[in-house]
Amino acid sequence: MPYPENALDLLTPYFPVFSTAPASTNVFDPSVSAILGGSNPVLLPDEGWPRCGSCEDNILIPYIQINFRQKVGVEAEPGHTILLQVFICAEDDCADCFGARLFGAFDNAFLVRVIEVTVESANTAAVEETRAGLAADRFFIPQRVISGWTPGNPEMLHEAVNNEIEYDDPQYLEHAPAPGLKLLGFPVQGKYYSSIIERCPKSVRPEQASEHDVRCLLQLGTDCDIEDGPGVYATGNTWIEQCTVHPDVLSMTIGGDW
Numbered sequence: 327m328p329y330p331e332n333a334l335d336l337l338t339p340y341f342p343v344f345s346t347a348p349a350s351t352n353v354f355d356p357s358v359s360a361i362l363g364g365s366n367p368v369l370l371p372d373e374g375w376p377r378c379g380s381c382e383d384n385i386l387i388p389y390i391q392i393n394f395r396q397k398v399g400v401e402a403e404p405g406h407t408i409l410l411q412v413f414i415c416a417e418d419d420c421a422d423c424f425g426a427r428l429f430g431a432f433d434n435a436f437l438v439r440v441i442e443v444t445v446e447s448a449n450t451a452a453v454e455e456t457r458a459g460l461a462a463d464r465f466f467i468p469q470r471v472i473s474g475w476t477p478g479n480p481e482m483l484h485e486a487v488n489n490e491i492e493y494d495d496p497q498y499l500e501h502a503p504a505p506g507l508k509l510l511g512f513p514v515q516g517k518y519y520s521s522i523i524e525r526c527p528k529s530v531r532p533e534q535a536s537e538h539d540v541r542c543l544l545q546l547g548t549d550c551d552i553e554d555g556p557g558v559y560a561t562g563n564t565w566i567e568q569c570t571v572h573p574d575v576l577s578m579t580i581g582g583d584w
């Protein structure tokens with residue numbers, strides 16, 4: 327595992343602030359930072375609703391769509407919006423296909439991507455058309471609006487992969503990675519680990535080699551049940567890793583004590 331050379335370094339996580347009475351449920355709206363779940367994916371012009379490559383043509387459902395007003399290393403054109411989107415295959419809140427395929431390091435039961443889009447160009451017709459053909463009881467993660475992200479207690483590399491500190495050390499207990507949905511910080515892990523991309527495939531200049539690493543961009547969920555969780559609990563410890571030099575290189579990862 328990469329991460330800081332000093333395993334005792336601390337990183338600040340950012341936790342979602344959920345709106346109790348959202349003024350809007352549109353991810354383009356200035357009051358909205360992210361939409362968790364729901365059935366309203368933003369699609370690119372001419373694009374169809376993404377589907378699972380493993381199930382019989384099942385749709386992938388939105389897990390989260392985050393509006394990155396502060397750019398993630400990519401400059402958007404004026405009027406354009408940058409969204410991080412995560413879709414997963416889930417027939418119900420067990421999300422068995424997603425979990426099983428990711429465990430096997432297959433990348434066809436989810437979609438993680440960063441898109442640049444305008445409100446006008448988003449393909450809402452394809453969304454409506456697909457939704458009209460779905461069963462009335464089709465599972466979606468209950469939609470919640472996130473208005474912003476608030477910094478939390480600084481975190482240390484998880485004890486399962488940290489050789490520098492014991493799990494019961496008071497210093498660790500004070501900085502153990504938090505479960506549940508969060509941006510940055512350290513993920514809750516396990517002894518084992520399966521990631522779609524083991525190593526960033528892009529090359530770097532020699533002077534960048536020492537900083538060519540991955541970090542936890544977004545922890546989706548952990549396998550313990552927590553209040554205010556995303557609504558799909560049984561997916562193990564899942565998080566998205568991002569290359570520290572190439573912000574567009576993202577990898578879905580699952581970790582646990584199998």
Ligand SMILES: [Zn+2]
Pocket residue numbers: 378379380381384415416423424435
């Ligand atoms: Zn599937």
Ligand SMILES: [Zn+2]
Pocket residue numbers: 526527528538569570571572575
């Ligand atoms: Zn890279």
